[in-house]
Amino acid sequence: MIDFTxxxxxxxxxxxxxxxxxxxxxxxxxxxxxxxxxxARNNPVMHYSNGCLNEHIASSIYRTLDITTQETILGIYNGKMVVACKDFCNPGDRIVNFAMIKNACIDSSLNGYGTELEEVLQSIEEQNLYDVKEIKEHFWKMFAADAFLGNFDRHNGNWGIIVNELTRETRIAPVYDNGSCLYPQLTDKQMEKILETRSEIENRLYVFPNSALKIDNKKINYYNFLTKTQDIDCIRALQYVTEHISMDKIKKVIRNIPMTDIQQQFYLTMLIERKEHIIEKAYQLQKERGYIVTKEPKKTPKKKKSTNRKYVPRI
Structure with missing residues (x-):
């Protein structure tokens, strides 16, 4: 790892x-x-969480999905593990997070940090900072990817738009702040115990973590939402993420990051489980309902054998 000291x-x-x-x-x-x-406030046996490691893992996996994401490097600083996130703001740029954007929508009843899904979607429609279709597509892709990675803290303050007030240009910020993915507050011993018990794995698929977004003031359960939603924009994002998940690429990411054997086994196991039992299950159910239409690969027509015979003159 790089020493940034x-x-x-x-x-x-x-x-x-x-x-x-x-x-x-x-x-x-x-x-x-x-x-x-x-x-790690919720885990007194740890001095600190695995947030730096998980930030790097999740950001690297996000990039395998072909979603623009912050560049990260694992390293150390004064003997502590850190994650270095490349600053994606150019001179004159600043991040306008979605909480700020939501605050500018005067018809929204809650403040910018309110995470009711209906209000977030309403604010996307009402904002005039960026193209509505593109920001909605980005939002749902991020939601589907976070469902795969088990992100419990994608709130309005950690995604948004980059603006440059001098050039009047705007662009969607790369996905950042991914440290709450993949169960960051577990020790190796706890990971080992989870892997030994099927019910413990299933709790982390179907019970928690949930999204920070809410419906009727209740946090959204990723599995329940993706398997039941009729929101076509969300379903398109689910299709995109499902079709872009490459376990070969993800295994390469995990195996190239310095970590313990039990961490490697845990992360790979949970990613395989979340892919199969949340993402692919939801994809299949939505496909059966007719919400997902896949293009059949074009068949290359077989070349017909030529019936022309070469003329051979008689001698």
Whole structure:
């Protein structure tokens, strides 16, 4: 892993967010946000969570889905594991997270951080910062990918639009802040215990983690929602993610990241399970209902044998 300890710190570049400390360092002449491990408040046996490791794993898997995502590097700083996230803002850019966008929609009854799905979708329709169709497509792809990765904390403050007020240009921000994917507050011992018990695995498929988004003030269960929704935009995103999941690429990602054997086994097992029992199950049910139509591969017509005979003159 890269040791960032001796990198120059850029004190004028600061970052918000609640999960762990963050500083900006210069590495290879480019700015990187170093994220430090946050305290594992729900797990007193750990000094800190696996959030840095999981941030890197989830971001790497996101990229295998061909979804624009932050670039990350695992490293150390003063002896602690950190994840370096390449700063994707150019000079003059700033991130306008969706909470800010939602706050600008005056007809929305809750504040910007309210995560009722209906209000989020309404705010996407009402905002005039970016093309509605494209931001809705991005939102649902992110939702489907988060369902695969078990992200429990995709709220309105950690996705959005990049704006440049000088050039008046806008673009969707790469997916970032993925440290809440793949059960970040488990020790190796707890991972081992889960793998030994089928009911423990199934709890983490069908019971938790849930989405941070809500319906009627209740967090959305990924399995229940994806298998029952009639939202065609969500179903298209489910189809996209299902068809872009490559376990060969994902296995390569996991095996190239320094981690313990039990961590590697746990992550691969849970990803295979979530793919089969959440993503593919929902895909199949939606396909049976007629909401998903797949294109049949075109058959290459067989070349007909030529019936023309070569003329051979008689001698």
């Amino acid at each position: 001796q990198c120059d710190v850029e004190p004028l570049r600061v970052y918000d967010g609640a999960n762990g400390k963050k500083i900006c360092v210069i590495y290879n002449n480019e700015r990187y946000m170093l994220k430090f491990p946050a305290l």
